Amino acid sequence: MKLNLLMNSTDIVASYENIDPFPMMPGHQEFSEQKKQGDVRNLDWICDDGEAEDIRAMDIINFLSPPELDRVINGWCRKLKRGGTITLGTLDLQEISRSIIHSNLPIADAIVSLFGPQQQGWDIRKNALTLKVLEDILTNNGCRTVMKRCNNYRSIVKGQRL
16 A cells, blocks of 8 residues: 555645545645545554555645654554655755745745745644654654655655664
8 A cells, every 4th residue: 555645735646545634625626536535644544554565745744733743653654564665755944944044035935935824724834844853753763764855945755664
């Protein structure tokens, strides 16, 4: 089983179970056949421990509160079979801060990037992480880093369950 965890997104991945906690937004109805609606913080409803081959969570962890972040990622890692992979993507606090300091990113744009536009009730980001923090979270949950990169303001870390 392969899981793609979304946050009101149209980033559908073929051959994955695409899961979004929100109903379709207006204009996105064409994706309704390709997505399941469900709680992405607890995957017990769709996957047993040790069953998932791959989990992708590219734009969702910024929406988790700091107290639930470790618990949720721990749960996702438990769903992986040995040798299974998990890919986490997030805005990178260090890169955004660096751009503010070097005047490459106006502070107003940085605030929207970090906290979301907050025009919808769901679009409020609750944390900001760095590449190193993502890597540490995966390591603490029994995964070894197999890929990491930072591109512009986005960090991506891929871990493999030991």
